[in-house]
Amino acid sequence: MNLSKGLLAGVSMDELKRRMVTPPYQDYWQHLTRRWREVADWEEQTGRIVNIGSCAGGQVTWLVREAALEHVLTGDRKALDYVGKQIDKLADIVLHHPENWKQREHPYWSESHVCLAADMCRASLDARRLDDLKRMVREKFLEAPFIGWNAHDRYLSGHNMTVTEQVCAGICALTWGEDAGRADWAEVVDRAIESARLYCRYSLDRAGYGFEGTMYAYVPLDTIYLFAQMLLQNGRENLFETIPELKTYPEAIRSLLFPDRIGLTPLADGGILNPKSYAWLLLTARHYHRPEDLGLWYEYRGPGRGADPWPNNNPRCFWPDTGATGPVRRDGWGHNLLPFLWWDAAAPMIPVADSKQPLSRYSPGTELALFRTSWSRDAVYVNFSGQGRGHVALDHAHNDGGHFTIFAHGEYLAIDTGYWNKYEDHHSVPLIEGQGSFNRTGDEPRRWHYAGRLTGFQQHALLDHVMADLAHPRNCVWADRHLLFIRYGDDDAYIVLVDDFNPDHAVHSYQWQLQAHPDSAIRISGPRTAVIEKPKARLEITFLSPLATDFPACPHSLEVRTDFVYGANVKQAGDEVPEDHPVWKSLGAYTRDQAREIKSDLSYTTWYRPRLVAEQKGPNFQLMTVIVPRRTGVPSLAVRDRTAKRVLRADVKGEGFTDTIISARDHGRVTFDDVRGYADLAVIRRDAGGRVVAQWTLGGETLDCR
Template identity: 25%
Template sequence: MNFSFGVAKPLYAKARHPRLLIGENDLPALRRLIHGAPGRTLAAAIRKKTEPCVRQILECRDLPALIERNQTCFWPHPQEWFLWTLHDMALLGRLEDRAELVEAVVRVFLALPGLPGKVGGSDQFYYLPPLFIPLAYDLIAEGLPQEDRARFAAWALERYIRPVLAAYRANYLKNAGGNGTIGAMQIALTTLLCITGEPGAPDLAAQREELLQWFEATLHTAIGPDGYPEEDTGYGNVVAGNLALVAEMVRRAGLYDVYRACPRFARYGRSMLHFALPWGDSLMATGDHGDQMRDREFVLARLAVETRDPALLWLLGSLSYAHNRTFIADFMPGFEFEVRLRKGFQAPPTALSLLTLNDMRGAAHPAKVGTPRAFRDRGRGIVSFRSGWDADATLAIFDGSQRSPSGQGHAHDSAGHFSIAALGEYFAIHAARYNIEQNCHNVVLVDGQSGRSTDGEWRMSYYHGLLIAYQPDPFCDFAAVDSSHQHNCYWARRYLGLVKGPGAPAYVWTVEDINKANDWAEFWWQLHTCPENTIALRGAEATITGWRHGNHLDVAFALPDPASFSPAHTLALAQDVATSSSYKYVSPPEHYVSRFARPADMVHGPVFMRPRLLAKVGGYNGRFMALMIPRRKGDQPAQVERLASLDNSLAVRITFRDVEDTLIFAYEHNLLEAGDVKGRGQWCVVRRARRSRRVLARTLGQGTALRAGGRHLAGR
């Protein structure tokens, strides 16, 4: 297919269809495509998906009423799948010359102007009608009588374009990153492109320029400077997928070249690579929906071509949403499924997959093309660290919870939250939708309570966090977050490191620095784990066992020297089952859990109930360290020992079978001294071979000097 800038400009000038994503001259190539593998396989799957929808349309006696009744749903329900498959039906009907498919699509467009609802109704404010409606109309328009085209154009103008402009003109640029406003803009803009030049349609140049301005504002607010979507891997990915469709339409029309004018959008695909679970079948959930990536077959294929990044095709073909588990169990069985196009590569059965099928060739694993293992989005303040690109690698996501005022609606109190996957297990999860407060995230609670309460409602967080450090390193990655606003205390900071390197599994450490109010408090360190994982407590340590392979995550803690405070810090471990903070909105949680075939399916989001590990640290401040060390089933756990160190610092020795790590963290004074390790900096990690005592790796964090065993390692 030809997605070049301005390629469709002559078609708009002559008022010809199709033109939005393809032209009439693309149809012969597509027909050849579906007669050979894998196009034949893909077309057969689209046929299977659309057949019930075709019957539903052709047998319906009151199509306008059916559409009106269901078009305001946020996601398609069985009774309205036909709206979401219109593009599939229209393209397959044209390619296979199947009259019944085209007839079904035509009936919908003849019915739309007869909708009984009021003009400018509430459906304009979300994503419906889906972008597939203008795409479908574009494919069948020239087969309609002139009067029907004029009727549809007049209806579309009064139902969507003018009402959206009137409703959002005063505030769009203040909220250009919010999914609701974006939904209205993209429907109005794509519908305008669809009816431009139609019989009876007025000159829409002024409206087009205004909507294009909104679109450009959205690109710069819905997508962060490094490509990460403002509303995370759920809503944010839905928005990004739709923006990709709009971007290609206006690019073909010669109106705006997103790849030249907005580099951050071109970075979106690479950003999502960093949130793929190590085994590749889904993303880590990071926000107020789930781990979904709708329209990945289009956005990733196009970005792979434009950015020359074949790793994006690996992501496209590795992800799978055949589980139908995002949001609610079995939400769309029979509608969302995957088609195996070749070994290890699948895609959804959609018209968009057909349009990009040729671009799906040449996928390459991220390890093969040298994809970096660390990522940060400077706008959203979110970090991804991983030890490698193999399926057993350790992946740690760390959330700074920076939020844009232009994308309000779905922010969580997630500053300092971490998610961890390792050895094929999902050990520390993000609970996603309906889990807004701190008590639903892997953060520290002060006196067992969230810093800010939503009073049981499902609403956004009003308080932001801040990513204050980001330091990728070959041996130990490091980042830090300030969560003081969300904790509602004097100050709250969390530091996180991912230790990699030879001789030991890659593990995660966190250091807390919380002052509630210059007084004693109990600080509850939390780890929410995947449903069906189990937690075992062993005194001051705990082990989480994954349900996927039976591998483990050992968790240990280090407190300040007992002599540092009177009374000394205390530690008690516990476990419970955590539920949604939006208990007034989703109650009882057991009702929702029962809708899933198995509890672990909830991990795709939202997670209504999950096991939670608690480490309750009492003290005059929340200053302590946690270590999370993956371990294969059957292996012996590493030994964690607190080392004597200078006051106002923490130090541990971690002993593995062949290597030994010394980890020291200093609060404020930068004096790193424990055992035979001496340095000047905020923190350090030194790895040595147990037998030879040879230093194998070391990292000094924000420091000037480091020595071990009398040997100079870094700095002066």
């Protein structure tokens, strides 16, 4: 008889036994049973405990749920013994010798995993271990020592730690609270539901993008979906219907997908995210009848996808090998267990390459804009940030207003620098006198908590446009950065940035930045041009600056250079921070010599990387930048600087077309022989014969093109 209140509640044991021996489910079964045995043998042989959690929660009981499932389906005694040993491990930490737990983290991930495992094999646990489990649930697991229960009513209502700890407590309460004698177990479940609801409301914008960034939004949502499914299986509230963000979040995730599928675009703290399981996509595909969600799961965890993609150019990771299969990096979070339980192999799916989701998106709130030429692996993809801010949980926010990343033709070229690198000098944004925000008095604090915004989002047959309004976070009279994503050919596009900053009507120096991939090469190819190269693709960059006659009293100067930048978590020369300081100790390698050696772990952060800088000095910051991604071996587009009085102009010539890009930000007056009229920004496309085939202006004006 199935008495489960957890993962197996209401599930047919006969169906699961059929899956054990039936392809394609059989592969997941074989992998999950092999992996928990490898981990069990490794722990026994080494005496080590792997503690790698997330969201300030510890995880030391790897693949205990997998072992429990094998026991309940086969009666395997070694599997039951492994579950028992994990209960013993937690009992030692929580009950008997808490003084030996040297970690800061509350091990709430292990608490929920052990409760789910014990729930599956509750009829087989010996009396001592069952008593220990119930005592831990009664005295410890349903408390929140790290954060406190009232956290969801305060600043932390949108914080990852609050919701993951409380939802894990809710899982423990749902599975064992009543059996353990906690009279308030149902209140703990309800509190977890409320915490999940508030987190989705305040940590995500309405389109499902996380204010805390890709990494810190994903982990809580992964846990909330699991909890939602357990509630549904137990006949309780259907969160799939009552929390609208659970429906929008998958579309946000899909839009953040790098074209080569290596992971999700980094936003705020964190590197390229390869999520823990993606198994919740099986739930959203089912509950919302969305085959595209299932297609994304197939891309990562479908049949034959046993190995993790890993966006890491540095082989040094936190994760020790735990058997022949390698580290318990992702399979420890259920990416074989949950598909075995939840996947319907007969359900319809739409592959990512055939997605009907829009190619361009703007999300108010987080202030993100994303652009791609297609859903193919060869696509050009750009992410652009307006430095949105939520009203709660600001500690993972970055000063990234106007920052862009570029992935093109199989290469990550203009990067997000990842964890700890929160200030403007670690993003592809302009600096003012070498600083992120204009400092009028010399002692003004950085405005990392100030919000920017995106405005003017437009989709046109020729291009997409958006503008970052950064006056508030940059402490300027105005600070505008326009981005144009201009398409041509089958799967090609180029990017135009138009910067227009005025801090205080005085002369300043400005540093335009592009943070490049650690393994890329930057070559200055001319006085105002540069190339960033990787094996499959390159970026060709051209800068256009005002004429000297535009501001004769102080003409604009422009210098293009390259340098190398250390991550914010690398010790500076002469730094006296002790070696055991938690910031240094927790992140791996921190001397400058070490940083130059390892460069980066792109799944987390960068320690050392090349940077392209264009430094302009003048009475304001007016700069047009044309960035053209090209495949290796493919000829360049011809970019011609045709700047005239008070108007920046670039002509971009490709096979069968010539584009004219105009920025007349001073006064909007355009007086070229072949283009006349009024427009702040304009793009005109002509065919090979010179005939105008498309025209776009920022304000919708029509120019006289000849």
